[in-house]
Amino acid sequence: MYAQVQTIFYSGILALIVALVLGPLLIPVLHRLKFGQSIRQEGPKSHQAKAGTPTMGGIIILVALCVPMLLFFFDKPAIWLALFVTLGHGLLGFLDDFIKVVLKRNLGLTAKQKLLGQIIMAVALAYVVTSYFGLGTDIWIPFFNQSIDFGSLYFIVIFFVLVGTTNAVNLTDGLDGLAAGTTVISAGTYALISYYFGNIELAAFSLATAGACLGFLVYNIHPAKVFMGDTGSLALGGVLATVAVMTKTEFLLIIVGGVYVVETLSVMIQVVSFKTTGKRVFKMSPIHHHFELSGWSEQKVVGVFWSASLLLSIFALSILIMNQGGR
Structure with a gap:
């Protein structure tokens, strides 16, 4: 057991180190290639200064994630x-x-x-978890501590979980450090959830x-x-959708990823x-821009959203423990 915990810990530390090392190497390359971000004219005026900041930095995250996974869990x-899904x-x-x-x-x-690509990955995910991992087509419902078997509808549910989560995180990525910091908390929470269920590989992932x-985040913070x-x-x-599916906690993800959910709902409501009605509910959506235009500093918005994410994650973990693991 100690060796397993060690491997999980080493996976997180190695990914952190790789990301820290890659930042100074890749960021200048993105600058030279002129992979600069364009800024929406209708957005907060303070964001115009960000024009030209290199984007596609997600490559740093993906490489940093792959290194420990291929080193410790290649088989x-x-x-x-x-x-594959990530x-x-x-x-x-x-x-x-x-392209942009x-x-x-x-x-x-x-x-x-985009939809075609996401359909392919959703079908592959649902097929493999049911056919090869034998996880079944049931989904645990928090609060009620019951599982519902969706049968043939399970593939559709997984598609919405995958598409909904990826688009929600995408909408949240609108302020310096907001999506990265929130995901540190959400992914860290799923490491605990995976370990709780005895799934060492997913905990490390x-x-x-x-x-x-x-x-x-060191290079993405304001x-x-x-x-x-x-x-x-x-x-x-x-990442979040896949781990939720493989731990049968798809609905718990709504709580863990509550910040993403609120961001998405704000866009839908707007x-x-x-x-x-021809009227806007928010000054601008997603909702993090509404708070900015209401006079909050970017750092304050990010800090409040991180805090909300942490509280929601603690709440989700407490539900899981009180229901004795759900599964």
């Missing part, structure tokens, strides 16, 4: 599945970033192209993600020297309100 099928979303994000930043096509990948994000771009945000959403 583990669960890790290869998790990496790197698959990272590739989608990279292509989207490349390098080819100067503002829309990036089309919605159909989650902690390595947290370590990689923490290392990246004022950011690099942005993760869709390359990082879509991949991180893939769109529906404007289309139906």
Whole structure:
């Protein structure tokens, strides 16, 4: 048991070190390649100073995550599945970033192209976990401590979990350090959840993600020297969704990732309100921009959101323990 805990710990530390080392090496390269972020004109005026900050920094996170996984868990099928979904979303994000930043096509990948890629990964994830890992098509419901068997609808549920989580993390990536810091907390929480269920590989995978994000955060904290771009945000959403599916805690992810959920809901509310009434509920969505335009400093918004994420994660863990593991 001690050796397993050691491996989990080493995975997180190694990912952190790799990210810290990669930052000074990759950021100048992104600068030279002119992979600079363009800033929305309608956004907060303070953000205009960020124009030209290199993006696609998610590469740092992905490399830092892969190193300990391939070093310690090269022969583990669960890790290869998790990496497939994570790197698959990272590739989608990279292509989207490349088209927008390098080819100067503002829309990036089309919605159909993204959707096709996400459908492939969702089907692969659902098929492998049910056919090869024998996890079944049931999902645990927090608070009620019951599991519901979704049967053939399970594939559809997994698709929405995957698409919803990746897009939610993507929407959260709008302020320096916001998505990276929130994911440190969420992924760290899933390391504890995975360990609670005795899944050492996923615990290490989650902690390595947290370590990689923490290392990246050194260069992404305000004022950011690099942005993760869709390359990082879509991949991180893939991490959280995959671990939630493989631990059968898909609905618990709604609590752990409550900040992502609120960000997404704010966009949905804004769109529906404007289309139906012509009025905006928020000064700007996602909601982190609303607080900025209300006079909060960027650092204050990020700090409050990190704190909310931490409290939600503690709440989720308490639910898990009180329900004796759910499964």
